[in-house]
Amino acid sequence: MDTFDVHYRITVEPGTTLDEKVRGICLEQSVELPGSLVEEALEQRVVPRPVHSQQLSDDCWRVIISWPADNIGGEVTQFLNLLYGNISMKPGIRVEHIQWAKLPSGLFQGPAFGIRRLKEQYGWEKRPVSCTALKPMGMSAAELAERCYEFAAGGVDIIKDDHGIANQRYAPFEERTRECVKAVERAARDTGHRALYFPNITGEAVDVVTRYKQAAALGADGVLLCPHLSGLAVMHRIAQSSTKLPVMAHPAFSGSLTIQPDQGFSPGFLYGELWRALGADFAIYPNTGGRFSFTPGECSAINKAARSDESSFRKTFPVPGGGIHLENVGHWIETYGPDTVFLIGGSLYEHPKGIRYAARGFSEELKKSHS
Amino acid sequence: MDTFDVHYRITVEPGTTLDEKVRGICLEQSVELPGSLVEEALEQRVVPRPVHSQQLSDDCWRVIISWPADNIGGEVTQFLNLLYGNISMKPGIRVEHIQWAKLPSGLFQGPAFGIRRLKEQYGWEKRPVSCTALKPMGMSAAELAERCYEFAAGGVDIIKDDHGIANQRYAPFEERTRECVKAVERAARDTGHRALYFPNITGEAVDVVTRYKQAAALGADGVLLCPHLSGLAVMHRIAQSSTKLPVMAHPAFSGSLTIQPDQGFSPGFLYGELWRALGADFAIYPNTGGRFSFTPGECSAINKAARSDESSFRKTFPVPGGGIHLENVGHWIETYGPDTVFLIGGSLYEHPKGIRYAARGFSEELKKSHS
Numbered sequence: 001m002d003t004f005d006v007h008y009r010i011t012v013e014p015g016t017t018l019d020e021k022v023r024g025i026c027l028e029q030s031v032e033l034p035g036s037l038v039e040e041a042l043e044q045r046v047v048p049r050p051v052h053s054q055q056l057s058d059d060c061w062r063v064i065i066s067w068p069a070d071n072i073g074g075e076v077t078q079f080l081n082l083l084y085g086n087i088s089m090k091p092g093i094r095v096e097h098i099q100w101a102k103l104p105s106g107l108f109q110g111p112a113f114g115i116r117r118l119k120e121q122y123g124w125e126k127r128p129v130s131c132t133a134l135k136p137m138g139m140s141a142a143e144l145a146e147r148c149y150e151f152a153a154g155g156v157d158i159i160k161d162d163h164g165i166a167n168q169r170y171a172p173f174e175e176r177t178r179e180c181v182k183a184v185e186r187a188a189r190d191t192g193h194r195a196l197y198f199p200n201i202t203g204e205a206v207d208v209v210t211r212y213k214q215a216a217a218l219g220a221d222g223v224l225l226c227p228h229l230s231g232l233a234v235m236h237r238i239a240q241s242s243t244k245l246p247v248m249a250h251p252a253f254s255g256s257l258t259i260q261p262d263q264g265f266s267p268g269f270l271y272g273e274l275w276r277a278l279g280a281d282f283a284i285y286p287n288t289g290g291r292f293s294f295t296p297g298e299c300s301a302i303n304k305a306a307r308s309d310e311s312s313f314r315k316t317f318p319v320p321g322g323g324i325h326l327e328n329v330g331h332w333i334e335t336y337g338p339d340t341v342f343l344i345g346g347s348l349y350e351h352p353k354g355i356r357y358a359a360r361g362f363s364e365e366l367k368k369s370h371s
Numbered sequence: 372m373d374t375f376d377v378h379y380r381i382t383v384e385p386g387t388t389l390d391e392k393v394r395g396i397c398l399e400q401s402v403e404l405p406g407s408l409v410e411e412a413l414e415q416r417v418v419p420r421p422v423h424s425q426q427l428s429d430d431c432w433r434v435i436i437s438w439p440a441d442n443i444g445g446e447v448t449q450f451l452n453l454l455y456g457n458i459s460m461k462p463g464i465r466v467e468h469i470q471w472a473k474l475p476s477g478l479f480q481g482p483a484f485g486i487r488r489l490k491e492q493y494g495w496e497k498r499p500v501s502c503t504a505l506k507p508m509g510m511s512a513a514e515l516a517e518r519c520y521e522f523a524a525g526g527v528d529i530i531k532d533d534h535g536i537a538n539q540r541y542a543p544f545e546e547r548t549r550e551c552v553k554a555v556e557r558a559a560r561d562t563g564h565r566a567l568y569f570p571n572i573t574g575e576a577v578d579v580v581t582r583y584k585q586a587a588a589l590g591a592d593g594v595l596l597c598p599h600l601s602g603l604a605v606m607h608r609i610a611q612s613s614t615k616l617p618v619m620a621h622p623a624f625s626g627s628l629t630i631q632p633d634q635g636f637s638p639g640f641l642y643g644e645l646w647r648a649l650g651a652d653f654a655i656y657p658n659t660g661g662r663f664s665f666t667p668g669e670c671s672a673i674n675k676a677a678r679s680d681e682s683s684f685r686k687t688f689p690v691p692g693g694g695i696h697l698e699n700v701g702h703w704i705e706t707y708g709p710d711t712v713f714l715i716g717g718s719l720y721e722h723p724k725g726i727r728y729a730a731r732g733f734s735e736e737l738k739k740s741h742s
Contacts, residue, residue: 029535030507030508030509030535031506031507031509032504032506032507032508032533032535032716032717033506033507033716033717033720034717034721035704036719036721037717037721038507042507042509042510043737045509046507046508046509046541068537070540070541071508071535071539072423072539073447073538073539073540073541073666074536074538075537075538075574075575075578077537077573077574077575077597077600077601078535078537078538078539078573078574078577078600080624080655081534081535081537081573081600081623081624083532084624085535085597085623086534086623087626088623088624088625088626088627089622089626089629089657089664090626090628090630091630091664134400134405135402135403136401136404136409136413136417137401137402137442138401138402138413138416138417139413162403163452163456163457164400164401164442164452164453164456166402166444166446166448166449166452167444167445167446167449168441168442168443168444168449168514169444170417170441170444171440173641173716179474191522195448196394202448202449202452202606203446203448203449204446204447204448204576204602204604204605204608205575205576205577205602205604205605206576206577206580206608207446209577226448226452226456229448229449229452229456230448230602230604231575231576231601231602231604231605232435233574233575233576233601233602234575234576234602237575237577248517250453251460252456252457252459253451253452253455253456253459254459254460254636255457255458255459255460255461256459256627256628256631256634257463257627258460259459259460259461259634260627260634262632263627263630263631264627286460293460293461293462335499336417344405345403345405346403346405346408349404349408350407350408
């Protein structure tokens with residue numbers, strides 16, 4: 001029988017034992033019946049079982065549970081349900097790692113591009129990549145496009161919409177995409193540097209698919225998507241579709257899964273492993289020291305999972321955002337290495353000499369770092 | 372300018388103030404820039420502002436923030452982003468209530484049926500409703516249909532698939548739906564009682580829409596959906612479509628949003644208010660005292676929000692599940708009242724005299740409770 005392993009970190013509450021809690025998880029996430037009601041043949045066929053455990057502290061263990069692959073039925077949604085459906089309502093259970101290679105082939109296919117192909121395509125082989133965000137919400141498409149031109153003229157590699165710029169009347173999707181594509185093309189004529197523009201296609205799943213195609217038709221270079229708003233499965237769908245634009249994933253609405261240390265998904269698992277499996281070419285995450293609360297260790301774990309050679313999927317660019325500015329970007333380049341996209345938003349807007357000047361400083365830092 | 376209020380419970384960390392934290396939320400969730408960079412006209416147009424605050428304890432406040440309705444742009448996904456996108460990655464922020472009546476009309480339309488219409492349609496006017504789950508995963512469609520027949524013959528009102536039974540080869544969606552519809556029809560011929568059958572249509576959003584139509588075409592009476600697996604917006608889409616089957620929502624994969632007391636969504640807000648707005652005719656939630664961890668107060672808050680007259684949406688049936696069995700169902704009927712669907716799963720399967728006998732006992736408890 002085909003099986004695959006899931007690594008959980010399990011905290012055991014007073015009054016129960018590790019064995020009881022693990023058995024509870026195995027039953028809850030498969031037959032959803034007391035074990036005494038499950039016949040032996042069915043137990044063998046569908047109930048997962050623990051295969052390894054290691055004590056981490058007084059009340060905390062790493063436990064590897066082996067799952068029958070047939071329980072997935074070929075669907076990303078049922079895979080997520082099996083992994084963390086009902087047990088999301090129980091405390092003290094965190095998913096940390098999955099044995100991806102043992103999953104049914106085709107269930108997950110990973111990024112359509114990946115780091116190597118994108119670096120070759122855009123000449124980024126020897127250096128990290130710069131990224132910024134068009135904002136704020138409330139500006140017109142023309143105003144956003146003007147900012148887009150300034151960033152492009154300043155040499156930024158990737159200009160993405162802010163994730164909160166959706167399809168409001170301020171700057172509707174189609175008009176905004178058209179104007180911003182024109183802006184990066186105009187900047188290319190003026191300066192010789194062609195920035196990439198990634199519009200935000202987040203919306204209901206059916207609209208994501210439509211906007212992904214529209215973005216390609218309008219000449220955009222990639223797309224931004226918040227998979228936790230649109231549904232995780234739709235990210236995989238577009239990454240595997242015949243429209244070929246790289247996908248940048250944004251963590252909006254995902255935080256409840258990752259910020260509680262004893263439940264949900266570890267940041268490395270969610271933003272590194274799972275998003276990579278689901279086809280994100282770029283994974284934006286809140287960098288340590290910024291407005292949000294990940295630790296340096298959690299950030300390295302995301303980078304490691306996104307770029308690990310152990311996985312057979314193409315590699316995902318980690319995109320740390322927050323807490324990075326012109327004065328310290330050198331430190332972050334040293335720390336995270338050249339296979340990284342650095343996202344600087346607010347601090348470029350704050351620069352007293354304007355965003356084109358700030359963008360130029362940012363681009364130069366990245367180019368000189370590995371020359 | 373059209374605005375609507377959102378009620379947050381905010382815990383303030385040492386070293387910061389309530390005003391700073393609230394201002395941070397308002398900027399983060401709109402312009403995503405420091406306030407000093409936002410011109411006054413734009414601030415007025417797009418940045419939300421606090422309109423009321425009430426201290427609840429040393430470090431905790433209820434704060435009402437007023438939002439510009441134009442920031443939503445007519446999309447459920449951007450509404451969720453505005454409500455809790457980036458701030459999901461910050462601790463100490465919980466959404467508790469929304470002023471639904473002030474939202475743009477048509478954005479949310481609520482349940483297509485609602486409690487009153489379902490009670491009239493099925494003759495449930497004077498009593499609560501019984502529901503059970505077909506399981507376990509791993510059985511064939513024929514085996515599940517046989518159990519479905521037994522429950523139906525025992526008089527259960529609604530028989531739903533277990534939420535983990537998706538489209539696995541054990542019992543594929545279409546075959547299972549066809550067999551179970553036949554089973555409830557056969558039981559109706561044999562006993563005079565026509566149970567309702569709700570297959571699980573959870574899957575990728577595009578498959579949800581297809582299976583919803585298929586379920587109707589195959590003669591099912593409603594559907595089960597896990598909106599947190601398939602995407603919240605698709606629940607609203609099917610509830611507003613021309614196919615007319617009631618929708619029962621299941622909380623799988625939602626727990627990280629609700630089980631941490633100082634962040635996410637209060638259970639009353641998520642399973643009561645938001646699911647009702649999104650079109651759930653039935654809202655399953657983990658009852659207090661069961662395998663999961665909600666308090667009696669949280670359960671009453673869900674019931675209250677689902678059935679409140681303050682909202683203009685049709686009412687949602689609360690469906691407490693877990694911790695309810697034949698011996699105590701009378702207590703829960705007293706506590707939750709007749710406009711409730713009681714979900715009993717495992718304890719019917721455990722009955723020594725078999726599931727038809729157990730189902731009959733369950734049905735009789737409900738019928739006698741308000742006769």
